[in-house]
Amino acid sequence: MNGELQHLIAMANQIAANLRPAAADDAAAAELVAKHIRLFWARSMKAQIIDYVQTDGTELNQVVKLAVVRVGIGSLTDLTNLEATCQK
C-alpha cells in the first residue's frame, strides 16, 4: 500500500470519527461522510478510496465503508439539503 492511499484511509476514518456524533446512526453518518468526500476530495482521491473498498477495505471503519459506496464520481448534484435529512 502506498503512502498516498495510507493517508486517504486515515483521512476517511478521521472524517467519520468527527461526523459520526452528528448523526443518528451509522447509515446517516455515512451520508454525511459521503457528502464530505464528494464536496472536498479530488476525483483521483475518490477513485483510490473506492478501489480500496472494492479490493480490500480492512483498514476503513464501518461508516466509511458505507459512505464510500455512496460516493459517485462524476457530476456533483445539489447537496445542500442532504445534511439536514441525515442528522439526528
Added chain:
Amino acid sequence: MLHYHEPDRDYGTPAPAATANTVSLVVDAVAVSVPEGTSVLRAAALAGINIPKLCASDNLEAFGSCRLCAVQIEGKRGYPASCTTPVEDGMQVSTQTEPVARLRRNIMELYISDHPLDCLTCPANGDCELQDMAGVVGLREVRYGFEGANHLQAEKDESNPYFTFDSSKCIVCSRCVRACEEVQGTFALTIDGRGFDSKVAAGDNESFMDSECVSCGACVQTCPTATLMEKSVIDAGQPEHSVVTTCAYCGVGCSFEAQMQGDQVVRMVPYKGGAANHGHSCVKGRFAFGYATHRDRLRTPMIREAIDQPWQAVSWEEAIAFAADRLRAIQQRHGRESIGGITSSRCTNEETYLVQKLVRAAFGNNNTDTCARVCHSPTGYGLKATLGESAGTQTFDSVMQADVIVVIGANPTDAHPVFASQLRRRLRQGAELIVIDPRRIDLLHTPHRHKALHLPLRPGTNVAMINALAHVVVNEGLEDSAFIASRCETEAYQRWRAFISEPCHSPEALESATGVAADAVREAARAYGRARNGAIYYGLGVTEHSQGSTMVMGIANLALATGNIGREGVGVNPLRGQNNVQGSCDMGSFPHELPGYQHVSDATARGRFEADWGVKIDDEPGLRIPNMFDAAISGSFKGLYVQGEDIAQSDPNTSHVEAALGALECLIVQDIFLNETAKYAHVLLPGSTFLEKNGTFTNAERRINRVRKVMAPLAGKEDWEVTVDLANALGYPMDYSHPAEIMDEIARLTPSFAGVSYAKLDNLGSIQWPCNDAYPEGMPIMHEREFPIGLGKFAITEYVATSERTNRKYPLLLTTGRILSQYNVGAQTRRTANQTWHDEDVIELHPHDAETRGVKDGDWLGISSRAGHTVLRARVNDRMLPGVVYTTFHHPGSGANVITTDSSDWATNCPEYKVTAVQVEKVSQPSSWQQKFKAFDRQQTTLLQKGRRPAPEVSEG
C-alpha cells in the same frame, strides 16, 4: 505630493467620546459647533484656525505641558492652554492677541535656548515642528545665550538599527512617552529626573535596544524634532513625495504612506486615514522594507533541465515558453490532472484570482490551492457551516466596544501587533481579558489592564475546552434565548443543546483532558456569558489542529448561544496570519471553490464563470496541497506552478515535502528570492514586491485596501503580468492592461464583490465586503439582521482526541508559532535589520523539563518526533506549561517543520502544527537533516550564482 486622499491633518487633541450634545462657540470671530467634550484647540482646528502647539497631537490625550497653545477666553482669567480646556456654550476665544503672542515667543525662546541651532544640517530640516513653531510665533532673538547649563552635549543612543535618539534635541514634550503608552501600549519610555534634569529614558535608563521597546516607531513618528529620527531619513534626507499603499506583512493590513525620493523609499509612515491602523504600525511594516532592494532579489528569469544543473538566465519569453512547453508535455503524457498551481496569501487579490483562473481555465482542472490551507482553511469550513460566510464578523475598531475579550490560540502582540495595541487600549479602559492558550502570552502582561483569566490548556484539547464553556452557558442559564429564537435554526439548536448539556461536557468531566481547573472554566464562561458585549478573537492555535474546523464551529456555537453576533463589540474574529489570507480564500484559491466561495459543483455559479471565461470548468474539486504532495510521490502529479509561496519551509513534515518536490518533472517558482521551494525548481520567474505593483489586499476584517506601485518592478514585470504571459503561452488568452480590469472581472463574477471597483476604493479609501447593491459601501459588521444562510446553525462538536499523542518515547508536546520581528518563513524579514532581534529559532522549554534533562539556557537540544529530528538552541522559559515546548519556523536551517507531522484537520487537511509529540535531549552537533540542508543550500546557491547576471549595486536596509 502624490497623495490619493487628504493629507494627514493634526487636530491637536482626539475627538471626544460620541455624544449627542453639541456646543457652540466663537473662535476669532468664527462660529463653530462641536461635540461636547471637544478641546478648544480641536474646535479651533475644526474651524480652520491653527493654534500653535508642540506637546499636543490628536492621537494622544491632551497634556498641557508646552503652553504654546495658550489662548484668551472672554470672562476667564489668564491664558489657558487650549488643549486641556474643554469648549463651553457661548465661549468667545481669541487665539491671536498681543499678550498671547508675547507669551508664545517667550516660551519658544526658552525652548530654543537649550536646542542646537544646526537647522540647516539637521535631519529634521523641512519636517520639524519646533522649527515651524519658531517661525509661526515670530521668534527673532534668544536673549539667554548658551553659556549656562544645557543639554547640547547629551549622548546619542544609536542602538536601534532603525532610528536614533539624540537627546540634545529633545524638548521633553513627552509625546514619545505618551505615544509608547497610549498608542502602542508598551510603556517602555518614561521621563526620568525632575526639573532641568528631566529627560526621556528607555526602560530603567537603558539603551533603546536593551529596554522593552518593541520598535513600533510611534515615538519616532510623533517626535516634533530630530530627537527620534529614522536612520533612513538621516542618510537620505527628507522625502519629496508620498503614495498611500498597504503593508504586505500581517493580516491587520495597515495603510502606509510610502515616502519617496524618486523611486527610492525613504521611509514608511503609517497612514492616519487607514481604517485598520489609524496611523499606527509595527517594527515590520514601518521599518522592515529594505528586502525590496536586497542584493538577493531575483532579477532575471531562469531555467534548467534538472535541479542539479546550473541555472541559465534567459529572457521572459524563453522562460515562459519553456514553462508552457513543459506543462503541456506533462499533460499529454500523464493527463489533464497531472499539474496544478498554488496561489499566495502574500500576493494581491488580482494575482491570486489570475492563478486560480489559469489553473481552472488553462490547465483544465481544479488543482489550485493556497497557503491558507495550512493556516485558516478550518475558518472557512467552520464559519461557513455555522454562520454562512467564511469570514470574520467585525471591524478591528469593534473591540473598543467589547466588555469581555476572549483570545484563543493567538498571540496578537507578536503576530498582529497593531491590533494588539488597540486591544490593549480597550483592556486599559476596563475590558476583561480571557486567554485560552498553553502559553502565557504577552497580552496577559498588559500594563494597567483590568481583570484577566488565563486558561492554560493542554495542546490538542481546544474542543474539550469550548464544549466545557458552552456547557456552563447552557446549564447556568446564560443563553440569549431571544437571539436564539429569532436568529437560529431551531432544530439544529435543540440537537446541539441536548448534546452540550450532557454531563460529559462539563468542566469537571473535561478537567483531566484540558488540564484546566473546572472552577476557572466556569468563571470564564460566566464572564463571557454575562458580558454586555463578548468578543472572541482567535488564531492558528485554533485552526492548526486535527479538530481545527470543529473548534471554529464550537466558537461560533458559543457566540450564537450568547447572542454575541451581529453588532459592535462582539463577534467571531479570526486573526489572519499573512496580509492577504482572507483575500486568497475569497479569490477562489481552494480547489473546491470558485471566487466568492461558490462550489465548483454549483452549476449556476460555474456557468457564469464558463460563459465569462469561454471554457468548460471541471465540476469535481481538485487536489489540496497535501494531496498534491502525496500524488507527486506516488507519481500521478508531475507539474506545479507556485506563486509567492515557500512550501518547502512552511509546510509540515519537510522530508515528505522535499520528496514530493523532488519528484516533480516541472516546478515553476515565481518569487522575489531563491526560497527553499525554488531550490527544487526548473523555472524561476522573478516576482515583484508590494512596492512594485498595483492591486488590492483584503485584511482580517474583510477590508479591501489598495496596493499602489511606487517603483518599477526590478525584473520588469508585476506578478499578474507573468501569469497572463503563462496563460497566453498555454493557448488560453488573457488580456488585461491593469489590475483594475481584473477587479472588474472579479466584481462581475463574485456576488460579494459586485460593487467593488478601483474608483470606489480610491473614493472610499477601503471597502469591507460584501459590497453590492444592498451594501454599496460594504458591510463593516456582518450578520446584523440575518445570516447569509438565513438562520445561524449550531453544529455538533464532539471532542475527538488527536492521534498525535505523547508516550514514553515522545513525552513532550511541541507547539509552534511566531515572534514579532520575523514574518512567516522569514524570506523578507531575514533580509532586514529585524535579524537583530531574532537571528535563530530556539526551542523554549519549561524550567522543570529543563532540570530533569540537565538542560541549561543556550544548550544545543536535539528534538525528535515521529516525523524527524532537528537541533535547536535551548531557551528555558516558564511561559509554557511543563511538558510543552515551543519553537518558531522563521529560519529554514532550523528545520522546525522537519519534526512536525502529517496529522491534519479532519475537514480541511490543515496541518496540526500545534501538536507534535517530541523528546528533547542535549546534543553536540546539528542533525543529519540540517547537515544535508546546509550542503544542498550551498549547492543551490552556487548553481544560482553560475546562472546569474551581475546585479547592480543596491542599498540594503
